[in-house]
Amino acid sequence: MSVYATPTQPDRPRLGVRRKTDSLLSYTIRKIGQSLVTVFIVITVVFLLMRLLPMEGYIGEGYDKLDPEQREAILRSMGVLDPWYIQLKNFYIDLARGDLGTSITFRRNVPVAEIIGPKIPYSFKFGMGAIALSLTCGLCMGVFQAREKDRLFDRLGTGYIVFINAVPAAVYYLFLQLYITSATGLPILFAPEDPKSWILPTISMSLGGIAGYAMWIRRFMVDELNKDYIKLAKAKGMSSTGIMFKHVLRNAFVPMAQYLPTTLLMTIAGSIYIESLYSIPGMGGLLVDAISRQDNPLVQALVLIYATIGIVGLFLGDILMAIIDPRIKLVKGGGAR
Amino acid sequence: MVKRLALFVTMIALIFGAIGPVVPARAAAPITVVLDGKVLPTDVAPIIRNGRTMVPFRAIFEALGAEVDYDPATNTVFGFKGPSFVILNPGKTTAWVSGRYSKLDSGPVIVNGRTLVPLRFVAESLGEKVEWIEANNSVLITTTPDVPLPAATALDEYKMVYSGEFVSLNYLTTNNANDMVASANTIDALVGYDNYGVMRPSLAKYWKTSADGRTYTFTLREGVKWVDYTGKEYAEVVAQDFVDSAKYLLTKANASSHSKPLYSAIKGAKDFYDGKTTNFSTVGVKALDKYTVQYTLVEPVPYFMSMLTYVCFYPVNGQFLAQQGSKFGTDNKTVLYNGPYILKTYEPQNKREFVKNEKYWDKDNVHIEKLSYKYNKEASTLAPELFFRGEISAADIPINVLDAYMNDPSKRNQIRSGLPGTYNYWYAFQFDPKFEAEYEPDNWKKAAASLNFRKAFFHGFDRVAAMLTYDPYNPEGQIINTLTPPNFATADGKDYTKLAPLAKFSNGDSFDPALAVQYKNKAMAELKDKVTFPVKVKMPYRTDLTDWTNRAVVVEQQLEKLLGKDFIDIIPVGYPATNFLGSVRRVYNYAFLETNWGPDYADPQTYTDPVAPGDPYKYTPIELVDDGTYKKLYDAAIAEVVDLSKRYELLAKAEAYLIENAYVIPYRASGGGYVASKLDPFTTPFAPYGSASLSFKYRTLLSKSRSAQEHDRAYEQWKKDRAAALKKAGQ
Secondary structure, eight states, rough: OSOOOTTTOOOOOOOOOOOOOOHEEEEEEHHHHHHHHHHHHHHHHHHHHHTTSSTTTGGGGOOOGGGGHHHHHHHHHHHHOHHHHHHHHHHHHHHHTTTOOBBBSSSSSHHHHHTTTTTTHHHHHHHHHOOOHHHHHHHHHHHHHHTTTTHHHHHHHHHHHHHHHHHHOOHHHIIIIIIIHHHHHOOSSSOTTTGGGHHHHHHHHHHHHHHHHHHHHHHHHHHHHHHHHHHHHHHHHHOOHIIIIIIIIIHHHHHTTHHHHHHHHHGGOOOOHHHHHHOOOTTTTTTHHHOOOOOOHHHHHHHHHHHHHHOOOOHHHHHHHHHHHHOOOOOOSSTOO | OHHHHHHHHHHHHHHHHHSOOOOOSSSSOEEEEEEETTTTTOOBBEEETEEEEEEEHHHHHHTTOOOEEEEETTTTEEEEETEEEEEOEEEEEEEEEEEEEEEEEEEEETTTEEEEEEEHHHHHHTTTTTEETTTTTTTEOOOOOOOOOOOOOOEEEEEEEEOOHHHHHOOOOOOOOOHHHHHHHHHHOEEHHHHTTEEEEESEEEEEETTTTOEEEEEOOOOOOOEEEOEEEEEETHHHHHHHHHHHOOGGGOOTTTTTHHHHBBBTTHHOOOOOOOOOOGGSEEETTEEEEEESSSSOOOOOOOTTTSGGOOOHHHHHHHHHHHGTTTSSGOOOOSSSEEEEEETTTTEEEEOOOOOOOOOOOOOEEEEEEEOOOOOHHHHHHHTTTTSEEEEEHHHHHHHHHHHHHHTTTTTTEEOEEEEEEEEEESSHHHHHHOOOOOHHHHTOOHHHHHHHHHHHHHHHHHHHHTOSSOTTTTTTSSSOOOOOOTTTEOOOOOOOOHHHHHHHOOHHHHHHHHHHHHHHHHHHSSSOOEEEEEEEEEOOOOOHHHHHHHHHHHHHHHHHTTTTTEEEEESSSTHHHHHTTTTTTSSSEEEEOOOSSSSSHHGGGGTTTTOOTTTTGGTTTOOOOHHHHHHHHHHHOHHHHHHHHHHHHHHHHHHHSSSEEEEEEEEEEEEESSGGGGGGGOOSSSSSOOOOOTTEEEEEEEEEEEHHHHHHHHHHHHHHHHHHHTT
């Protein structure tokens, strides 16, 4: 899961006509209802898919040297021998009590919440740092590229964007880790207590975002600069910096706003590659690990979390857009998601 | 009162012995005991009983450097020295040498209130040479120096990166390989292995085996403590801890992966496990008193002592276990420690730190103070770079990046080859194929049943060519010619693989192209009307392993080229890592397959387990094509549980039969590869089975990684030392 929803190809904002019966409250309630159904379906499907995995996968490497009765005892203790509907029922009963269950193969008998809990802050901090960095750098870069269109800075910037998009991230991540650490003496592995060890991972994580934001802003601005209202603003004698930031940037930012909440919330999912390179004990890769080890409770909990924040993020995005752009209304009817 | 009197008498005797003159008992022919050229002074003169020279026990034990003990309650004499100990009872002819039951033709006697013990027996039990010189009525004892255990170095922190996180610290249930690192370093067993592979008493101070080999009685070291993760004392380690652990393991609901060795060996254990009885006192694990634990076996197991280093014989504090319930072992705070290290810090997917257990009973043999592990998902990729930057203490150098490091002279001389591992790899033929019709299972079945057909493979398979895909620099290094790798077991000072039945294989090479073609022609003639040629050979491999993927192609081309496409058509079929064995080997979904096995106990039988009659582990049912000879050979070998030399000879015969009939094609041992490491590998506890070799007890760090030459020299020295140490300990 990426930290960034790269806003290069946003959905067209839904425009609609205000109806008098519509209110934010009823919209919210309807939306929550729909979201619950979606989450329920997602969780149930994932739950059932996990039950299709072979039983041997729960036992792992020691399988050969166990007697059939030992295998049965182990599977029974994991609760995977019950019929799927019993397991599903138990899962929802526990969930209703707020119990996400205990891990079966990832960290045996440890409550899933205890596994996930300490990981979220790491991913969140790095994600937020990286978003802050990529928004700041990306927006500035995009604005200046648009202003300097076809001049040196723009070309350099475009070169950077092309490089980031063309070269697999793994390559420049590794390059940064190995060469920058040996050139600067920055630590190669992350240690929470060492502030210096936060620097490189954050920078690495923001590189893709910088390119994405810069590209989007530049493109939008270049399109926008030829429009009538800009000409008017120019004619009125506004400074070009003022035009850039007050008019163009604001308009360019609207479609991005829809994805911003999701992007922020999804930071807790962590970055698989950066976290594994720098030994950051975050969430990145946890879902992949959990699936490959067939840790059903852990998979279910993670899917629940990700599905929920995905939906909440979209919902907040809609609201945020409506707030920023007065033309957009949250309409009743088939248009809303 | 009796105790005091005995002590008094002993003390008087001691003082008398120390200052008194040597008074010969019989003026006529005084016997002198000469130890390394010096006459051994004894307060009571040596005597001869039943043709055996008897000397005062304290004099001889102390002269041989053994620690002496006497238990007046049971009238037992003890001598402890390094890994060995001798137990004698005055007036009785039973004795124990390092726990093994022995029958003496002349037991200790009491003369003038002093206990005299048979000299030869005692000295030989402690590994010394004894000669009787008739001419001058003297006994000559020649001692050999002890092989010293590793000494501490100034380096005291080992740093490592790791990618395999602990799944559980509940050592009683988990069978995850990474978890074994934790238990091997934090939990002590009754016995342990040193760096030469010599078994040494650990939590058990000494033990006795019964005459029938079914009962083992261990007396525990007193004052050994359980401590928590901060090093705070919790309780003493007592006999009940072994009973509590056995009970937990044998309770099916606890879903332990370690119950099997226990319920296959211990009397009454299977019934308890199966729920046929709920009365644990029917199980042959008993705490006779606070410090005495007794195991009773279903039948004698010649390698039982080696099983004690397995998790299933680890103790647990029952009170703590009950208190923690299902939380036991979920982190470092919910387990207790009695071993060389404590898991002080445990942050999953971040770091772990083991520190030396200051309350460990044998802490003088723990030299590295701290083991620091930093998590990294790509640890194996990152490790070489971190090692050469000086940030970690050891790294495996993957073959694919070896060149880069070898071209740098400063790095090259820090790289050496890895030690051979204990897993064996061999190629198996499937005799009951269950695969898709397109690969013609029936045709294969008929072909594989032919000895000539199999022998064409056996002699046609160029193992070195196949090994090039694993180690292009030293492809011969890991090749083995028997199922049991060399240096695993010895009988009468001879390596098991060099015993007569196996010698012809272990001294040769199965690859013989001319012979292979001869067998091919014989097979084609023999099978002309029964089998369709070329025979399709389904050969699965794992697609996630680059070396195996490459090897599949190499093996296909090499065999087809040599034996001809008119004879065989090898078809490599790739399968993913997930559930590979479950979808290939265990369901007989192959014709020809590279497969492996790791040993479980100190007996060559362990390597024939995967090919045992009845195919208990689902490799291939050999009995379908064999005429029953193999089963007979196998059964005869495992029935021999008393005479170890004979047992090994019989096992070697059975193994040789398997190879002779090309039921298996031995291929290579695990391990090898290339390593840069500051750990001295020859200070590592040596045991091919169990988790002893994961322990950091005895281990020391070098100031710099050894070069290949330095490593080879040290390896040769270690092999010599090991042989000497084993010989001295009588193991």
